[in-house]
Amino acid sequence: MAHQDNISYKELILNGIVKENTIFKLALSLCPAIAVTSSLRNGFLMGVAVMFVQVMVNMTISLMRSFIHPRIRLPIFMLVISGWVTITDMSMAAFAPDAYKQMGLYIQLIVAFASILARAEMFASKNNIMPSMFDGLGMGIGFMFALTVISFFRELLGKGALWGVSILNAKPLLIMVLPAGGFFAVGILMALFNWINSLYSSTTTSHH
Amino acid sequence: METVKTPQKLLVTVSPHIKSEETTARIMWSVNLALLPATLMGVYFFGPLAALTVALSIVSAVIFEYLYQRALKKPIATNDGSAFLTGLLLGLNLPPVVPFYIPIIGSFVAVVITKQLFGGLGYNVFNPALIGRAFLLISFPKLMTVWKEPTAAFVQIDAKTTATPLGILKEEGLGKLIEVFGDTANLYTQLFVGHRAGSIGETSAIAILIGAAFLIYRGYISWHIPVSFLGSAAIIAWIFGAKGALFAGDPIIHLISGGMLIGAFFMATDYVTCPAVKTGQLIFGAGCGILTMIIRLKGGYPEGVMFAILIMNCFAPLIDRGFKTRVFGQLKAVKK
Numbered sequence: 001m002a003h004q005d006n007i008s009y010k011e012l013i014l015n016g017i018v019k020e021n022t023i024f025k026l027a028l029s030l031c032p033a034i035a036v037t038s039s040l041r042n043g044f045l046m047g048v049a050v051m052f053v054q055v056m057v058n059m060t061i062s063l064m065r066s067f068i069h070p071r072i073r074l075p076i077f078m079l080v081i082s083g084w085v086t087i088t089d090m091s092m093a094a095f096a097p098d099a100y101k102q103m104g105l106y107i108q109l110i111v112a113f114a115s116i117l118a119r120a121e122m123f124a125s126k127n128n129i130m131p132s133m134f135d136g137l138g139m140g141i142g143f144m145f146a147l148t149v150i151s152f153f154r155e156l157l158g159k160g161a162l163w164g165v166s167i168l169n170a171k172p173l174l175i176m177v178l179p180a181g182g183f184f185a186v187g188i189l190m191a192l193f194n195w196i197n198s199l200y201s202s203t204t205t206s207h208h
Numbered sequence: 209m210e211t212v213k214t215p216q217k218l219l220v221t222v223s224p225h226i227k228s229e230e231t232t233a234r235i236m237w238s239v240n241l242a243l244l245p246a247t248l249m250g251v252y253f254f255g256p257l258a259a260l261t262v263a264l265s266i267v268s269a270v271i272f273e274y275l276y277q278r279a280l281k282k283p284i285a286t287n288d289g290s291a292f293l294t295g296l297l298l299g300l301n302l303p304p305v306v307p308f309y310i311p312i313i314g315s316f317v318a319v320v321i322t323k324q325l326f327g328g329l330g331y332n333v334f335n336p337a338l339i340g341r342a343f344l345l346i347s348f349p350k351l352m353t354v355w356k357e358p359t360a361a362f363v364q365i366d367a368k369t370t371a372t373p374l375g376i377l378k379e380e381g382l383g384k385l386i387e388v389f390g391d392t393a394n395l396y397t398q399l400f401v402g403h404r405a406g407s408i409g410e411t412s413a414i415a416i417l418i419g420a421a422f423l424i425y426r427g428y429i430s431w432h433i434p435v436s437f438l439g440s441a442a443i444i445a446w447i448f449g450a451k452g453a454l455f456a457g458d459p460i461i462h463l464i465s466g467g468m469l470i471g472a473f474f475m476a477t478d479y480v481t482c483p484a485v486k487t488g489q490l491i492f493g494a495g496c497g498i499l500t501m502i503i504r505l506k507g508g509y510p511e512g513v514m515f516a517i518l519i520m521n522c523f524a525p526l527i528d529r530g531f532k533t534r535v536f537g538q539l540k541a542v543k544k
Contacts, residue, residue, distance in 0.1 A: 175347040184321070 016138025034182035043151025051140025058136030236289030242419035262299030269295025300409025436493030
């Protein structure tokens, strides 16, 4: 509870994007980061879906936290998560059927994302609704950012296209759209993210 | 580097007191030397462009090694010949005529991603040159399967492309292959000398065998992996090689075509990525041979040596665990 007094909403959002970025920092939920990022559209939509689920789950858990018995909290969290995932799943099937055909399975797999359960357990169940919402928003944006960047490079290098539109007239590195290329892309971008981050944080700490 | 030439003080060391002259650099440069005949034959048959491809591959591999070690402030070890060897092996496994960026990208993947990011020499899980080639083959499937027809005439720059013997064997069968080369005896001779389409350094069986004999004579590689690799491949080729009939295949064609020999003697025997125990090496070689033949006979690619070795590289630590030798002087663990 002491959390919410000294951390601003801005810091909560930045925490999710930079300091505890799900993909690049915590290395959680790597399965969808490789499976759905072969095209920018799928990567982005997956990010949006996860962000929505994360925000709604955080808010719901935060609202319910005073009457969830600690011993059965994990099953309750799972029920809440699966509820929101079902809503996302059905909405996507209704409003974006093309994308849903390709990534429907991974949308349903959001239920099992470690990152969502972790935020519910570590943050939402201990904090008020507004901080929980911003925490979920930050984590969600961080996840969406990671997936968008990964899928941007994979689609550009592997298919010479972006958002399905061919722009390079060539396929510079075909391997990038294959599963192996997914591992390469995630690994290299993760190293790059942490390297830039370490440069930035070492300069800021020297000021203190 | 650390050999003391003129001992000025009394040296007190623990046993063993007889020290081997062998160093990593010495072994690596010997392997490079052993690949010289194959390189020369490749250049002889495929011309100056092939030499350029190999050179570019070596130079870029050494430069990437240097840059990486410099950037991460590690000791610069480009003199130990391992980056040179990676570059050479990659170059020898490329088609003779490729755009200039192909060997450079391959060297980057081989040296930086496969070797250095895993911790440098001695820590890589996979054979760097083979990962480099696999990356190229998957990324540029068209460029990596343009096979120049071999010409002994050095001046001819015009490249005529043709299919590799394994490609013909896969697409059109043994009859067509013998037809292309005239008769069976001529086919064997041409394959043995290396007068056929293929990667730069893999074509000449005799040149590879000379280099391999040198390595075995010097004791740098043992017979275990090559024998079990080639043996298992030959047995499978003999049993399942012919269409429609068992025990009618031609093992010799399979052994001296494709990358079988260079793979068995120079790639699979890489110290870092093969099992250390002799029994394990037999299993490792047999696995490579069987997988190669499965890919050649049933898979989508005409050649399977590269993928077979890479797949078995994954199993090397597991094989080592399974065939661990007992350390002398230790008691057996008491089972409870």
